[in-house]
Amino acid sequence: MLPPLPIRGGDDFSAANSGPRFRRIRIIHFCTWADRLQDGAEFLAGLPDSDLRRRVSNPADPELMRLARLDCDWHGEHVRAFGAMRHEQLEFLPAQVVGVAGAAQPLATPTPPGEERWFVITAQHPQMLGATAGRLLAAYARNGIRTLFYAFDEASRTMPCFAEIAPHLAVLIHDERPLAAGAARLRADCLIIHRSWVANVVPFAAPFVAEPEARILFVGSQMGLTANRQRQIEFLRRRYGDRFQAICDHSLPVGERGQLLGRFKVGLCPEGRKFDVPAMSATHTDRPFWSGCLGLVPVSEDSVAGGRLEELHRRRLIQRYAHGDLDALAAACDRALATPAAERRRIYDHFNRHETVGSVVADAIAATGA
Secondary structure (H helix, E strand, C coil): CCCCCCCCCCCCHHHHHHCCCCEEEEEEEECCCCCCCEEHHHHHHHHHHCCCHHHCCCCCCHHHHHHHHHHHHHHHHHHHHHHCCCECCEEECCCEEECCCCCCHHHHCCCCCCCEEEEEEECCHHHHHHHHHHHHHHHHHHCCEEEEEEECCCHHHHCCCHHHHHHHCCEEEECCCCCCHHHHHCCCCCEEEECCCCECCCCCCCCCCCCCCCCEEEECCCCCCCHHHHHHHHHHHHHHHHHEEEECCCCCCHHHHHHHCCCCCEEEECECCCCCCHHHHCCECCHHHHHHHCCCEEEEECCCCCCHHHHHHHCCCCEEECCCCHHHHHHHHHHHHCCCHHHHHHHHHHHHHHCEHHHHHHHHHHHHCC
16 A cells, blocks of 8 residues: 655645634544544554454455455545645644544533534445434534535435434535435525535645556446446457556555556546436446546546536536447547646646545535634
């Protein structure tokens, strides 16, 4: 596992926290791989050597252990991203992390004067708090801790405990489709943002490479290898030869993202992995977003409903092609390979400034007011 790439000190983003401080924010991020409440940097330092066997159903299965490590490190990047947040109107204090075992620990200490504490939880993870989820978030609110729930994909419609936690949310971020009946239980002052998942990276951590190799990278999973996807991969192998590489064993380890710099110009990103399932037809993975942050030109198949990636396509920030259309796929890849450095730099700048989990959450917190 490679160490994380440092933030480039010369970027405007890195200097964005040098302005006036209006609000002091402490993030407490719920991570499925954490236990007690602890400093985020401390948690990250111990992550590479953490023993995952007690969290895996069959630790003797090497494939399960490999997938567990991928998932653990991916969620660790959330902690890293929240620990590096910047905003011109906010001062972010060192982030903390907590898991199920320590979820009540933030209640042991009142919120200090002049500080705001925000509990940030994502995906289906509120369900991990069990029957106490609603009561816990209510206690957080009484203790001055506000909750931001980033419910990308289907979580806000399918998670059983959503109705219980809804009255205690200060911010709800969810994908493009309407909410379920539990939406009626949201507070009138809850900030609701329609935005699906983005990149869990530290902005500008990866330097821009002006002249990468004219190659295409596909990163997918066995779950997503439908007949449609396999047909596309075989087509691209015939068309581009060794200029095309496919990784189909779940995901790329986050520590290896930096190894892509300079080796690939285009990132072919899955979307709408199960077109026959309505719940998946309007969603996508985070791969177009972290590809853009690395300076790759994202290419993505359109979903049935379109959604957020269609907006980015109209702004020429990604290339899209019609579902199952191999000629359109080839045309999109050719356009992406021909993208000049100045246009790629525009894409890179946009994704790093606006399409990372830290920037989305920071903007949401700033929009709530003290």
